Amino acid sequence: MDEIMARIQTVFRDVFDDPQLAVTAASTASEVPGWDSLSNINLVFAIEREFKVKFALGQIQELNNVGEMAALIHKKRSA
Amino acid sequence: MRVPQALRFPIAPEEVLRKRQALKRELLKQSHALPVRIAILGGSTTAELKSTLELFLLAQGIQPEFYESGYNCYCEDVLFENPELWDFKPTIVFVHTTWRNVAEFPELLEGEAAVEGRVRREMARFEALWEKIQTGLGALVIQNNFDLPGLRPLGNLEASEASSRVNFLLRLNAGFAAHARSHARFLINDILYLSAQVGLDRWFDPGYWHNYHMAVSPVGTVALAQSVAALVKAAYGKSKKCLILDLDNTLWGGVVGDDGFENLLLGRDHPMGEAFQDFQRYVKDLQRRGVILAVCSKNDAANAKAGFSHPDSILKLDDFSAFKANWDPKPDNIREIALELNIGLDSMVFVDDNPAERALVEAQLPEVAVPDVGSDVDGFAQAIEQERYFEAERVVPEDLKRSTFYSSNVQRNLHRTGFADYGEFLDSLEMTAEIGTFQPVYLERIAQLINKTNQFNLTGRRYTSAEVEAVSRDPEAIALYGRLADRFGDNGLVSVLVARIFGDTAEIDLWLMSCRVLKREMELAMFDALVEECQARGVRRIVGVYVPSKKNGMVAEHYAGLGFSAADASGRFQYEVPDDYAPRTRHIRRTTALAMA
Numbered sequence: 001m002d003e004i005m006a007r008i009q010t011v012f013r014d015v016f017d018d019p020q021l022a023v024t025a026a027s028t029a030s031e032v033p034g035w036d037s038l039s040n041i042n043l044v045f046a047i048e049r050e051f052k053v054k055f056a057l058g059q060i061q062e063l064n065n066v067g068e069m070a071a072l073i074h075k076k077r078s079a
Numbered sequence: 080m081r082v083p084q085a086l087r088f089p090i091a092p093e094e095v096l097r098k099r100q101a102l103k104r105e106l107l108k109q110s111h112a113l114p115v116r117i118a119i120l121g122g123s124t125t126a127e128l129k130s131t132l133e134l135f136l137l138a139q140g141i142q143p144e145f146y147e148s149g150y151n152c153y154c155e156d157v158l159f160e161n162p163e164l165w166d167f168k169p170t171i172v173f174v175h176t177t178w179r180n181v182a183e184f185p186e187l188l189e190g191e192a193a194v195e196g197r198v199r200r201e202m203a204r205f206e207a208l209w210e211k212i213q214t215g216l217g218a219l220v221i222q223n224n225f226d227l228p229g230l231r232p233l234g235n236l237e238a239s240e241a242s243s244r245v246n247f248l249l250r251l252n253a254g255f256a257a258h259a260r261s262h263a264r265f266l267i268n269d270i271l272y273l274s275a276q277v278g279l280d281r282w283f284d285p286g287y288w289h290n291y292h293m294a295v296s297p298v299g300t301v302a303l304a305q306s307v308a309a310l311v312k313a314a315y316g317k318s319k320k321c322l323i324l325d326l327d328n329t330l331w332g333g334v335v336g337d338d339g340f341e342n343l344l345l346g347r348d349h350p351m352g353e354a355f356q357d358f359q360r361y362v363k364d365l366q367r368r369g370v371i372l373a374v375c376s377k378n379d380a381a382n383a384k385a386g387f388s389h390p391d392s393i394l395k396l397d398d399f400s401a402f403k404a405n406w407d408p409k410p411d412n413i414r415e416i417a418l419e420l421n422i423g424l425d426s427m428v429f430v431d432d433n434p435a436e437r438a439l440v441e442a443q444l445p446e447v448a449v450p451d452v453g454s455d456v457d458g459f460a461q462a463i464e465q466e467r468y469f470e471a472e473r474v475v476p477e478d479l480k481r482s483t484f485y486s487s488n489v490q491r492n493l494h495r496t497g498f499a500d501y502g503e504f505l506d507s508l509e510m511t512a513e514i515g516t517f518q519p520v521y522l523e524r525i526a527q528l529i530n531k532t533n534q535f536n537l538t539g540r541r542y543t544s545a546e547v548e549a550v551s552r553d554p555e556a557i558a559l560y561g562r563l564a565d566r567f568g569d570n571g572l573v574s575v576l577v578a579r580i581f582g583d584t585a586e587i588d589l590w591l592m593s594c595r596v597l598k599r600e601m602e603l604a605m606f607d608a609l610v611e612e613c614q615a616r617g618v619r620r621i622v623g624v625y626v627p628s629k630k631n632g633m634v635a636e637h638y639a640g641l642g643f644s645a646a647d648a649s650g651r652f653q654y655e656v657p658d659d660y661a662p663r664t665r666h667i668r669r670t671t672a673l674a675m676a
Binding site: 011014015016017038041042045046049054055056057060 | 093096097098099100101104126127130286287289290291293297
C-alpha cells in the first residue's frame with residue numbers, strides 16, 4: 001500500500017503542478033487545491049494510466065478519500 | 080518559440096495530459112504575440128479539449144481566450160444569439176460535434192429518397208448554424224466532420240447497406256466537404272481521419288462517455304486539439320512555407336561524394352532505396368501543393384547536384400528554390416536561404432538525419448522548426464506530417480505555381496549580375512503589371528494574401544472574406560489589386576491596397592505586397608494607380624497609416640520614400656495630390672485590368 005500511496009502522490013503532484021503537495025490516506029478533494037470536478041477527469045485518467053487499471057462506472061463516485069482510492073487500486077491489481 | 084518536448088513528435092498523450100499544468104506554466108513564460116478569441120461550441124463535454132487546445136496554441140505563439148457553450152448547446156447558443164457569445168466576439172468558432180450529434184439516422188432498409196431527405200435536413204440544420212456564425216458573428220468556422228461509431232450492429236453490412244449509420248455519416252461528410260469547397264473562411268477538422276489514426280477503440284472510451292459525456296476519449300482529445308491548433312495557425316497565416324533538406328542519408332542512402340551518384344541507394348532494387356524514393360515522393364507532393372523546397376547539405380556543390388541525376392530520383396534539381404551545398408555551418412546556410420527566398424526563419428522546417436546537425440540548427444536558430452525525424456528514413460515523412468507544419472486554409476492555383484515563382488526568383492537573381500545599374504536590370508525583366516479594382520474572380524486570392532502577408536504590410540489589418548467582398552462593392556472605398564508578370568513568368572496577384580474615402584481625403588486602410596516582388600517598383604505602380612483613382616474621384620489628400628509590428632519594419636520608411644509629410648502623433652502621414660502628378664513607375668508597363676466584364 002505504501003508503494004501505491006507514493007505513486008499516487010507523484011501523480012497528484014504532476015496533475016496539480018505542485019511538487020510539494022503531500023497526500024495522505026485521509027486527503028479529500030476539498031483539501032487539495034485545484035481538485036474539482038473538471039480536474040478530476042484528468043486525475044482519474046492519470047491514475048488509470050499510472051497503475052494500468054480501469055475504474056468501473058460509479059466506482060470513482062463512491063470513494064471518500066485518497067486511502068479508499070489506493071485500496072481500490074490495490075484490489076484491482078491483485079484481482 | 081521553444082516548444083516543450085512533450086508537445087513535439089512523437090507525442091505521448093498520457094504525458095501531455097498529466098503534465099498539462101506544468102506545460103502551461105512553462106509556455107506562459109514565453110511571449111505570445113497573437114491573441115485569438117475562440118468560441119468552442121460543444122455537442123459534448125469540451126473542458127478537457129479546451130485545456131489541451133490551449134497548450135498547443137500557446138506552443139505556436141498564439142494566446143487564446145475561450146468561450147465554451149453549455150453542454151450540448153452548440154445550436155442554441157448561435158440560433159438564439161446567446162448574448163454572452165455575442166459579447167465575446169469570437170474570431171474563430173470551433174463546432175465540436177461528433178456522430179452522436181446527428182439528429183436523425185435512417186431506418187433500416189429505408190428507400191433512397193427517404194435517406195436523401197434525411198441528409199438534406201441534417202445538412203440544412205448545420206448550414207443554418209454556419210451561416211449564422213459567419214454573418215452574425217463574422218467568425219471563421221472550424222467544423223468537425225463525423226467520426227464513425229465504434230459499434231456496428233450490422234457488422235460488415237454497415238459498409239454496404241445504404242441505410243446504415245456508417246453510410247449515412249459518410250454522405251454527411253461529403254456534404255460538409257462540399258460546403259467547405261464553396262464557402263470561404265470555413266474549415267473542416269477531419270476527425271474521420273483522426274479517429275482512424277488514433278484507432279476507434281482509443282478514440283472513444285465508454286467510461287469517459289458515461290461518466291463525463293466526453294464523446295472523444297482523453298487520448299483522442301490530444302490528437303483533436305493538435306489538429307484544431309494547426310487549423311487556427313493556418314487561418315492566421317502562421318503555417319510553415321519552406322522545407323529545407325539535407326541530402327546524404329536524408330534524400331538518398333549513402334554519401335554521394337564518396338559513393339558516386341550511380342551507387343546511391345535509391346529506387347526499387349533495395350528496400351532502403353525504395354524507402355528513400357518514397358520519402359522523395361512525399362517531399363515532391365509537398366512541393367506540388369506549394370511548399371518551397373531548399374537544400375542544405377555538407378557536400379561539394381557539384382557532387383550534391385549530381386545526386387539528382389540518379390535515374391530513380393523523384394526530385395529534380397529545379398524542384399529546389401534554393402541550393403546550399405558547401406562546408407559552412409548549416410545555420411549560416413539556412414540564414415542565407417531565408418535571405419535569398421525572402422521568407423522568415425519562422426517559416427522554415429529543417430530535416431536532417433544527423434542529430435548533431437539538428438541540435439546545432441535548433442540551438443542557433445530557435446525560430447526554425449526542427450522535427451525529431453530520427454535517423455531511419457522510414458520515419459521521416461511521418462515526423463513532418465505529425466507536426467502539421469504545412470496546414471493551409473485552402474489550396475489555390477497560385478500554390479501550385481509557387482515553387483516556380485521562387486525558382487524563377489533564383490534565376491532572376493542570377494540574371495541580375497552583369498548589368499550596369501539596377502534600373503537596367505529592372506528594364507531587362509520586361510515587367511507588366513495589371514492593376515485594377517477588386518474583381519470577383521480574385522476575391523479569394525485577395526483574402527488569402529491579406530491574411531498571410533506580414534512583412535510588406537503597412538497596417539497589418541486582416542479582412543475576412545466577407546469584408547473583402549463588402550469593400551469591393553463599397554463606393555466609399557478604393558480597393559486595388561495588382562498582378563505582376565515578367566519575362567521569367569507570371570508572379571500572380573501580389574499586391575493589395577484599400578483606401579477609405581472621407582470627403583476629399585482617402586485614408587489607407589490596407590497596403591501590402593508579397594515579398595517575392597520586393598524591389599521591383601511594384602509598390603510605385605500601385606501608388607500611381609491609387610493617385611489616378613483619387614484624381615478621378617476628386618480626392619485631394621491621401622493619408623498613409625503605418626502600424627508597426629514585429630515583422631513589418633521593412634516598410635517603416637515607406638511613406639517618407641513616397642514623399643508623404645512626416646507622421647503625426649497617431650502614426651499618420653499626409654500626401655497632397657498634385658494636379659500634375661507624374662507617374663513614379665519607370666520600369667513596369669501597366670496594362671488595364673482584364674476581367675473587367
